[in-house]
Amino acid sequence: SQQGEEDPQALSIQEGENATMNCSYKTSINNLQWYRQNSGRGLVHLILIRSNEREKHSGRLRVTLDTSKKSSSLLITASRAADTASYFCATVLPSSYKLIFGSGTRLLVRP
Amino acid sequence: ETGVTQSPTHLIKTRGQQVTLRCSSQSGHNTVSWYQQALGQGPQFIFQYYREEENGRGNFPPRFSGLQFPNYSSELNVNALELDDSALYLCASSIQTSYNEQFFGPGTRLTVL
Numbered sequence: 001s002q003q004g005e006e007d008p009q010a011l012s013i014q015e016g017e018n019a020t021m022n023c024s025y026k027t028s029i030n031n032l033q034w035y036r037q038n039s040g041r042g043l044v045h046l047i048l049i050r051s052n053e054r055e056k057h058s059g060r061l062r063v064t065l066d067t068s069k070k071s072s073s074l075l076i077t078a079s080r081a082a083d084t085a086s087y088f089c090a091t092v093l094p095s096s097y098k099l100i101f102g103s104g105t106r107l108l109v110r111p
Numbered sequence: 112e113t114g115v116t117q118s119p120t121h122l123i124k125t126r127g128q129q130v131t132l133r134c135s136s137q138s139g140h141n142t143v144s145w146y147q148q149a150l151g152q153g154p155q156f157i158f159q160y161y162r163e164e165e166n167g168r169g170n171f172p173p174r175f176s177g178l179q180f181p182n183y184s185s186e187l188n189v190n191a192l193e194l195d196d197s198a199l200y201l202c203a204s205s206i207q208t209s210y211n212e213q214f215f216g217p218g219t220r221l222t223v224l
Contacts, residue, residue, distance in 0.1 A: 004153075030210050040199055040220070042113070043154070045212040088153050092210050098144060098167055099203075099213060101153035 004032075004089045004102030012108040019076040021105040023089030024069075030092045032065055033099065034074050037086045046074075046087075081111045113137055115204050115216035123222045129190045132219045134202035136183040140214070142166070142207035143185040145177060148199040148218075160185055161207045189221075197223045 004025045013019050023032070031050045035043040049056045049065045049072065056063050062075040076083055086106050090099040114137035124130050136143055142161045146154035156169040160179035174190040183204070189196055199220050203213035 033212060035215075040218070042115075042201060042215040042217040043203075044113075045214070048212055050210075090153075096167065097142070097205070097207055097210065098156045098159055098169070099146075099154075100156065101146075103153045 004091055004100060006087070006089055006102045006105045008105060009103070010106045010108070012110065013079055015079060015081055015109055015111050017079055019079050019083070019107055019109070021074045021087050021089075021107070023072045023074070023102055025072075025089075025091050025100075025102075026070065028094060029067075030094050030096075032063075032072050033090045033092070034061075034063060034072075035088045035090060035101075037088065037104075039085075043088065076107075079107075079109045081109050083107060084109045113204075113214040113216065115202065115214050117200075117202055117216035117219050119219060120217070121220045121222075123224065124192050125224050126192055126194060128192050129188065130192060130221060132187040132189075132200050132202075132221070134185045134187070134204075134216055136185070136204035137214050140204035140206055141183055142205045143179055143183065144203045144205070144213060145185070145187045146201040146203065147171070148201060150198070154201055157187070166207070192223045194223050197221060 007022045034046040086104045088104045144159040145157040148154040158168040199218045205213045
């Protein structure tokens with residue numbers, strides 16, 4: 001079964017609005033990563049947050065991590081039509097280098 | 112774009128056939144991981160190769176096999192293809208000595224008829 005589950009499965013917003021996606025996971029992690037995928041193409045790494053970190057920023061992206069609740073959120077501020085894509089969280093377990101992906105959130109940003 | 116390349120881009124096979132997919136790693140990376148992504152799903156880990164040795168395997172049958180070459184490029188081989196093998200196959204390269212990001216190629220879309 002999937003380690004991570006994203007919520008919501010799909011999100012539609014207007015350009016300029018903020019988009020928030022959530023990810024829950026089941027077991028202890030080394031780090032959690034967010035990736036973006038445009039229509040069935042390769043994944044692009046967005047941001048990595050380690051288990052001892054609570055918040056990270058990268059441009060218009062803000063990621064939080066709550067290890068007590070085993071959850072993370074990705075916030076995209078001032079969204080653009082070009083942000084339309086699927087977003088996946090992926091966890092890395094201790095002593096493992098593989099990524100375990102959730103099922104993704106499909107984001108549509110309407111111009 | 113990452114420096115990871117995959118070939119071919121698309122492939123159509125019939126049930127029972129065999130297929131080989133190829134991946135070239137980003138320069139300086141010694142680890143390649145392969146993932147299978149069914150339509151509408153997240154990628155599923157198949158296996159990882161580090162310095163030409165298999166370094167971990169997901170829940171895939173033995174008909175999924177791989178190789179890594181001295182230049183760290185890699186192949187994924189699938190024997191006795193089944194309809195459910197239709198998917199996007201992604202490879203990702205990384206430096207295994209850290210828990211950092213993986214760099215993904217554009218994928219190979221495999222259709223099994």
